[in-house]
Amino acid sequence: MTEFEREDGTTRDELVQRVALMEAMIAEGRQYTGRNAWIFVLWGLVDLTAWAWQNYVPVFGGRWAWPICLPAGVVLTLAGKMLQKSDKGYSRSGVCSRVMGVWGMMGLAMGIYVASAILTHFSWQYSYIAGLLMMLGMAHAISAMFLRWRMQGWVAAVYWAGGVAIFVCNSWKATNAIMLIEMGVVMVLFGLYAMGREPKRSGLQGGCA
Amino acid sequence: MTDMERKDGTTRDELVQRVALMEAMIAEGRRSTARWGWVFVMWGLIYFAAMAWVIFLPFKAWAWPVCVAVGVVVSVVKGRRQRASGRSESQRTRSIGAVWQVFGVAITLYIIGAITSHHVNVPAYNATILFFVGMAHGTSARILRWGAQGLAAAIWWACGIATFFFTTQNEIIAIFLVASFFGMILFGLYAMWLERRRAAALEQHHA
Numbered sequence: 391m392t393e394f395e396r397e398d399g400t401t402r403d404e405l406v407q408r409v410a411l412m413e414a415m416i417a418e419g420r421q422y423t424g425r426n427a428w429i430f431v432l433w434g435l436v437d438l439t440a441w442a443w444q445n446y447v448p449v450f451g452g453r454w455a456w457p458i459c460l461p462a463g464v465v466l467t468l469a470g471k472m473l474q475k476s477d478k479g480y481s482r483s484g485v486c487s488r489v490m491g492v493w494g495m496m497g498l499a500m501g502i503y504v505a506s507a508i509l510t511h512f513s514w515q516y517s518y519i520a521g522l523l524m525m526l527g528m529a530h531a532i533s534a535m536f537l538r539w540r541m542q543g544w545v546a547a548v549y550w551a552g553g554v555a556i557f558v559c560n561s562w563k564a565t566n567a568i569m570l571i572e573m574g575v576v577m578v579l580f581g582l583y584a585m586g587r588e589p590k591r592s593g594l595q596g597g598c599a
Numbered sequence: 600m601t602d603m604e605r606k607d608g609t610t611r612d613e614l615v616q617r618v619a620l621m622e623a624m625i626a627e628g629r630r631s632t633a634r635w636g637w638v639f640v641m642w643g644l645i646y647f648a649a650m651a652w653v654i655f656l657p658f659k660a661w662a663w664p665v666c667v668a669v670g671v672v673v674s675v676v677k678g679r680r681q682r683a684s685g686r687s688e689s690q691r692t693r694s695i696g697a698v699w700q701v702f703g704v705a706i707t708l709y710i711i712g713a714i715t716s717h718h719v720n721v722p723a724y725n726a727t728i729l730f731f732v733g734m735a736h737g738t739s740a741r742i743l744r745w746g747a748q749g750l751a752a753a754i755w756w757a758c759g760i761a762t763f764f765f766t767t768q769n770e771i772i773a774i775f776l777v778a779s780f781f782g783m784i785l786f787g788l789y790a791m792w793l794e795r796r797r798a799a800a801l802e803q804h805h806a
Binding site: 488510 | 694702713718724727731734759
């Protein structure tokens with residue numbers, strides 16, 4: 391193996407360095423997810439609040455629950471990110487920027503999708519609600535593949551299963567229960583898991599902003 | 600700048616190397632998408648073919664299953680052949696592959712779920728499909744920093760918004776045709792043209 395050399399002239403040492411760099415990038419990417427996992431917790435709580443408001447205290451402007459809670463979630467997310475950015479000493483690797491790209495695009499797509507559906511009064515359709523879960527599942531699955539993170543892959547599978555279950559069950563009661571479990575419980579639990587576990591596991595000094 | 604060293608001990612040379620590596624990966628990712636440009640063209644044409652079948656030919660119920668099945672078979676066979684041709688793949692290329700694979704799984708699950716439970720042909724269903732494609736294009740564009748693909752994503756999303764507002768059968772067909780033509784076929788042709796131009800330049804260089 392000491393004289394190992396690839397056809398394109400890459401030496402073994404160079405390959406080892408590249409693999410080490412990629413492993414470091416993946417670890418940084420996971421740490422990035424862990425560092426931003428508060429967003430999952432926040433959005434889980436936002437969804438739970440809106441859901442509880444709409445279902446338990448509808449007399450206090452129940453139909454405004456989502457139109458108020460969703461923008462509030464966006465404002466809180468932006469405020470949190472601004473506070474976080476002021477922390478110095480965080481690098482950004484290729485994997486981090488890709489994971490950021492995935493979630494950025496998911497946020498943008500979902501923002502436009504939700505706003506359009508609410509404006510046109512189609513947000514009651516099962517296809518719309520299943521679509522939300524499938525999109526979330528897509529973002530989790532892509533991120534899981536980038537980070538080779540099995541736990542996040544399972545989360546994606548749970549979201550997709552929820553999306554399909556909404557179609558299969560075909561009832562409002564079941565849809566409400568699925569949304570409550572997926573948007574509230576799964577999101578919050580995964581957020582807490584990522585927040586608590588990844589900084590310890592990756593063992594990196596820096597991480598991504 | 601020669602003595603520049605970051606707090607984490609990374610030297611300037613290492614940073615320059617990293618940037619060069621990332622730029623090379625982005626370029627390789629774009630080339631890879633360009634090599635797969637035929638897939639976009641093919642799926643755009645499949646949409647047109649299926650719609651034409653539904654409008655003009657008998658056995659309308661078979662239009663989509665047959666066209667999609669043909670598309671899947673051609674994609675898999677030709678894709679395997681292309682992979683077997685032995686081009687090396689960078690990490691970014693694999694990331695783009697991951698985006699489109701995940702998109703394929705998600706849209707298949709969604710469509711099967713909707714069809715089996717009779718939830719198709721409602722505005723939210725149509726919009727969701729358009730948004731899925733837009734999200735895959737958008738994510739790929741963001742990773743490759745590729746404006747043209749970003750434009751394709753914007754076209755799919757704009758058409759997705761339009762399906763919420765224009766809900767008659769004819770309007771939805773027109774919206775899907777616009778999205779397929781501009782966001783799939785034209786983008787695919789552009790990607791294929793880029794790949795051909797690159798191959799010609801490479802040949803000229805070797806000559």
